[in-house]
Amino acid sequence: MLVCKSKSPRREKLGGPGESVRVRWIRCSAVVRLPPPAMDPEGLELERERHVLFLEMMMERLPSDFETQEINHLTLAYFAISGLGILGALDRVDKDQIASWVLSFQAQPRTMSDLDNGQFYGFHGSRTSQFTIDDSEVSSHNCSHLASTYCALAILNMIGYNLSNINSEAILISMRNLQQPDGSFMPIHFGAEKDLRFVYCAAAICFMLNNWTGMDKEKAKEYILHCQSYDGGFGLVPGSESHGGATYCAVAALQLMGFINADISSKPAKSVVVDVPLLVDWSLQRQAADGGFQGRANKPSDTCYAFWVGGVLKILGFYHFLNKGALRRFLLSCQSKYGGFTKFPENMLPDLYHSYYSFAALSLMEEEGLKPLCVELGITAINDNGI
Numbered sequence: 001m002l003v004c005k006s007k008s009p010r011r012e013k014l015g016g017p018g019e020s021v022r023v024r025w026i027r028c029s030a031v032v033r034l035p036p037p038a039m040d041p042e043g044l045e046l047e048r049e050r051h052v053l054f055l056e057m058m059m060e061r062l063p064s065d066f067e068t069q070e071i072n073h074l075t076l077a078y079f080a081i082s083g084l085g086i087l088g089a090l091d092r093v094d095k096d097q098i099a100s101w102v103l104s105f106q107a108q109p110r111t112m113s114d115l116d117n118g119q120f121y122g123f124h125g126s127r128t129s130q131f132t133i134d135d136s137e138v139s140s141h142n143c144s145h146l147a148s149t150y151c152a153l154a155i156l157n158m159i160g161y162n163l164s165n166i167n168s169e170a171i172l173i174s175m176r177n178l179q180q181p182d183g184s185f186m187p188i189h190f191g192a193e194k195d196l197r198f199v200y201c202a203a204a205i206c207f208m209l210n211n212w213t214g215m216d217k218e219k220a221k222e223y224i225l226h227c228q229s230y231d232g233g234f235g236l237v238p239g240s241e242s243h244g245g246a247t248y249c250a251v252a253a254l255q256l257m258g259f260i261n262a263d264i265s266s267k268p269a270k271s272v273v274v275d276v277p278l279l280v281d282w283s284l285q286r287q288a289a290d291g292g293f294q295g296r297a298n299k300p301s302d303t304c305y306a307f308w309v310g311g312v313l314k315i316l317g318f319y320h321f322l323n324k325g326a327l328r329r330f331l332l333s334c335q336s337k338y339g340g341f342t343k344f345p346e347n348m349l350p351d352l353y354h355s356y357y358s359f360a361a362l363s364l365m366e367e368e369g370l371k372p373l374c375v376e377l378g379i380t381a382i383n384d385n386g387i
């Protein structure tokens with residue numbers, strides 16, 4: 001879902017037929033008529049208004065290079081709307097219009113007896129995954145997905161929609177069909193991978209709906225614990241290499257499920273379900289000499305891991321051990337003159353994913369003018385309506 005998995009991290013995605021992406025971005029930026037930002041990273045400030053305009057532009061029309069991400073339309077909306085939330089600019093969006101749009105993606109069972117048919121009745125990722133239900137082929141046409149459902153509920157939560165108005169019973173009862181005997185989740189009811197990302201989504205969905213009937217928490221906990229590696233980090237599946245995104249999913253899910261507490265740093269090690277000293281050591285070692293965080297050992301620093309790994313340290317109560325000044329300088333060196341953030345300092349173009357997690361990382365370090373995060377949910381302060 002939200003984890004960065006690029007195999008060629010330093011390759012800038014440019015081009016396509018006709019003019020380059022860069023030219024189109026420059027044209028878009030010309031429309032908003034902003035002065036050029038300061039060029040010295042040491043002197044850079046967070047250019048809040050430029051970022052708000054960038055996200056508004058993304059809400060209005062995505063560059064054509066996002067075409068391949070059409071199936072993740074709801075996730076892209078989550079990045080833009082959540083970003084505006086962190087920037088304190090949710091007054092720029094039409095909340096009723098957004099709520100109607102998001103709600104239109106929920107897969108609805110024809111009758112409650114459909115909830116026993118093995119399908120998942122969550123939210124679709126985009127309009128193209130919604131097909132007319134056909135009596136003969138219904139099982140292949142419901143493509144609702146755990147990650148899209150997490151994004152839908154997160155958006156609704158942020159804009160103040162009362163979650164008790166949605167058909168949460170359909171989501172939760174059918175979500176049990178996705179949990180595997182080993183405690184993991186697959187994200188869709190047929191033919192999909194299963195790993196920690198979807199355990200996290202399931203936990204966040206139950207938390208936001210304030211109802212844990214959608215999963216077996218003990219089984220999920222056992223699966224998560226099996227994913228902790230010898231070096232203290234977590235891999236996406238048992239036995240795999242430790243990874244910043246997977247480690248966030250593990251720790252945040254355990255926090256949401258109530259298996260670790262906010263004051264874990266003051267607890268004796270034996271009272272905690274995971275090996276905290278090793279986990280904290282692994283997490284702190286992900287901060288590289290340039291101040292940024294890497295997702296795995298021997299990889300370059302990448303803006304998104306400032307949130308994934310920084311979030312782990314924040315949840316565990318060890319955030320004060322990282323070098324905040326160096327991390328801030330790294331993040332601001334990735335601030336794009338077009339608004340938004342890039343993945344690496346040398347990239348020219350921002351993307352929604354790295355922009356959002358840069359805003360989130362700066363919120364963790366209490367950057368002036370940014371709203372605080374609910375770290376384990378990955379969104380701004382929790383809405384009181386319905387959760």
Ligand SMILES: [Zn+2]
Pocket residue numbers: 004302303304305343354
């Ligand atoms: Zn990344």
